Amino acid sequence: MDVAVVGGGPAGLFVAARCAEAGLDVMVFEEHPDIGEPVHCTGVISLETAELVKLTEDIVLKRVRRAHLWPPSGPAADIVWDGGWREQILAIDRGALDRSLAAQAREAGAVIATGARVSSISLGDDGVDVAAGERRVRARACVLACGVCYRFQRLLGLGLPGRVLHTAQLEVDAVAADGIDLHVGRRVAPDGFAWVVPVRRAGRDRLKIGVMASGDAGACLDRLVARADLRQRLLAEPGTPVRRLVPVGHIGKTYAERLLVVGDAGGLTKPTTGGGIFYGLLTASIAADTLIEGFQQGRLDEGFLSGYERRWQERLGPELRVASWFRYLLTRLSDTEIDALVRALARHDLQALLHATARFNWHRDLILALVRHRGLSGLLLRTLMR
Structure with missing residues (x-):
């Protein structure tokens, strides 16, 4: 087998479909008996995300x-x-989204094993051994897409998220x-x-x-x-x-020898809202591109796969840094200051600013505009002095 994917949520199914479309032999291990159940997510997304997954x-x-x-x-x-x-x-119907992505992965040629809880992952120079119940699989590469579960990340020395809510x-x-x-x-x-x-x-x-x-x-x-x-x-x-x-902070390292970590499993969510669908899909896409190139070049070593983290850092790093800093500011506001902030957001000038800069998946421009706004900068930046 070429790629073992641990986790059958959106990120895992998306990376599985992309790798299978490229001709790789892929198996997804999902611990629950049914794809899309139980539903943990509110399922509010943007059109950008809908187009990425070909949402019907x-x-x-x-x-x-x-x-x-x-x-x-x-x-x-x-x-x-x-x-x-x-x-x-x-x-959206989040369970239906997962089932749609599973159908796309199967159509591309991926195998999805449900009710298959992975109990161990062993990385080696020549392959990855994955155990799920009585099933033992050796793959050339592995993707951790196991959501908010950090057992393997800890065991593999990849670290834990900065914080969980x-x-x-x-x-x-x-x-x-x-x-x-x-x-x-x-x-x-x-x-x-x-x-x-x-x-x-x-x-x-x-x-x-x-x-x-x-x-x-x-x-x-x-x-x-x-x-x-x-x-x-x-x-x-x-x-x-x-x-x-x-999680509202990514783990210390999202790659290892023959292994990549995507989405919630890497702590890769929006620091402002905790939303994980878009970041999960985006990092899954970057992981798939990296693995496909790695198979083509015969390079699945840690050095080559580190390019995955470099790529998602280029796309998401500025967003994560600004949004994490803004979250820190917001958590220091008192209820009285939150009242003042919301009153300000109702004003015409700030409504215009929201319409000009707000994007559902990309928060950096809006945050910087708010912090630089004359009517808000004092309120927000005062929190740094406390």
């Missing part, structure tokens, strides 16, 4: 054109991107809504934010309600759902939330 219309649950940013107290700042705004935002999310029948609600504040979601995303599934309007926070995300979610303004929108009792961890 049946996977789109709702096109989102408005967001309401709620501070700890006071009115929301409304952000609308109807008409001329350069990006479309889509709420906790999330909790549920989905419930609700009154139809026209936009996303985002809630920020030290009590609502310390070091993170909460979201309420409207979707339409099987002819029914529903809400995805979730929290990302540094503490007990489940407790934060309970408080959010108990709010009267949200409770009155629900048409059923909320169920048990799905919990997961989200």
